[in-house]
Every structure is written in C-alpha cells, then in structure tokens.
Amino acid sequence: MSVHRWKGRYVKKNVKEMLLKRSEMAKELAKNKREKQKLKEVENASSYPVKGIRLIDLEYLSESMYCSKCTEKLFVQDIENETITGAASKFHVRCHKCSIHSGLGQTKIDQLFTVMGLPKFNVHIFKDHERIIAPVIELVAKESCEEATALERTITEENVDSLKNLL
Numbered sequence: 170m171s172v173h174r175w176k177g178r179y180v181k182k183n184v185k186e187m188l189l190k191r192s193e194m195a196k197e198l199a200k201n202k203r204e205k206q207k208l209k210e211v212e213n214a215s216s217y218p219v220k221g222i223r224l225i226d227l228e229y230l231s232e233s234m235y236c237s238k239c240t241e242k243l244f245v246q247d248i249e250n251e252t253i254t255g256a257a258s259k260f261h262v263r264c265h266k267c268s269i270h271s272g273l274g275q276t277k278i279d280q281l282f283t284v285m286g287l288p289k290f291n292v293h294i295f296k297d298h299e300r301i302i303a304p305v306i307e308l309v310a311k312e313s314c315e316e317a318t319a320l321e322r323t324i325t326e327e328n329v330d331s332l333k334n335l336l
C-alpha cells in the first residue's frame with residue numbers, strides 16, 4: 170500500500186481522492202459565487218442606486234430637498250447613495266447645478282428621529298461622513314474662488330480706461 174498525504178496527514182488513497190474531489194468542488198463553488206457576485210455588482214451599478222421601500226415624512230422630505238450650497242431644488246432621481254442607520258436613511262444627493270453633495274444635517278435628522286420616536290444616531294457616524302466630504306467641498310470652494318478672481322481680473326483689465334476716468 171502506497172502512502173498518501175493530505176495537508177500533513179497520512180491518508181488512504183481513496184480518502185485522498187475523495188478529499189481532492191471535495192476540494193475541487195469547493196473551489197468551483199467559490200468561483201461560481203464570485204462570478205454571481207460580480208454579475209450582481211454590474212446589475213446594481215447600472216440601475217438606480219437606492220431601491221426599496223422607506224418610511225418617509227413627505228412634508229419633511231420636500232422641505233429638505235434643497236442644495237445646502239446653492240439652494241437649488243434637489244430631485245429624488247439625483248440620490249446617489251444612502252446611509253442606513255436603524256430604520257432611518259440618509260440620502261446623499263448630488264446637486265445637478267453645483268454638483269455638491271447635500272444631505273440632511275444631524276440636527277434635522279435628530280428632530281426627525283424625535284418625531285418618529287427613534288433613538289438618535291451616533292454623532293461619530295455624522296462626523297466620519299463629514300470628514301469624507303469636507304475635502305471635496307474645500308476643493309470646489311477653492312476652484313470657485315479662483316474662477317471668481319480670474320473673472321474679476323479679466324473684467325478689470327477690459328475696463329481699465331473707464332476705471333481711470335472714474336478715479
């Protein structure tokens with residue numbers, strides 16, 4: 170009888186064959202699972218990002234759906250992401266006018282939770298997301314300031330003669 174080894178153990182030939190077959194089946198199952206997961210990700214990426222049923226106060230939602238930067242009205246179709254905490258959802262909406270994410274502030278969410286009789290969510294969750302978005306807002310604000318400065322310079326240069334007459 171020849172000696173067979175399987176993961177450091179001595180096993181009979183038929184046991185090793187069975188273990189090998191089982192290992193190959195497990196690898197095949199894992200591969201299928203990965204492929205299914207990839208397909209699911211592709212499906213999700215190509216469709217609406219937020220799905221399902223939510224418990225929503227429509228009056229509150231309609232009052233809150235404005236961009237915090239430019240006060241442009243936001244649309245439900247512009248919701249790009251969602252943070253779910255318990256029974257509450259925080260929608261991340263990209264403003265179609267200034268392309269800045271907007272959302273409900275923690276104070277507003279706390280007020281909503283109080284009305285709904287839900288516990289307040291952890292302040293760290295809000296802060297974590299603020300830290301993610303703050304650099305983007307800073308970048309957009311900086312670019313906006315630079316554009317405004319360049320525009321002011323151009324207008325001043327174009328009207329330098331009339332400005333001299335005024336002074």
Ligand SMILES: [Zn+2]
Binds near residue numbers: 238239265269
């Ligand atoms: Zn905006």
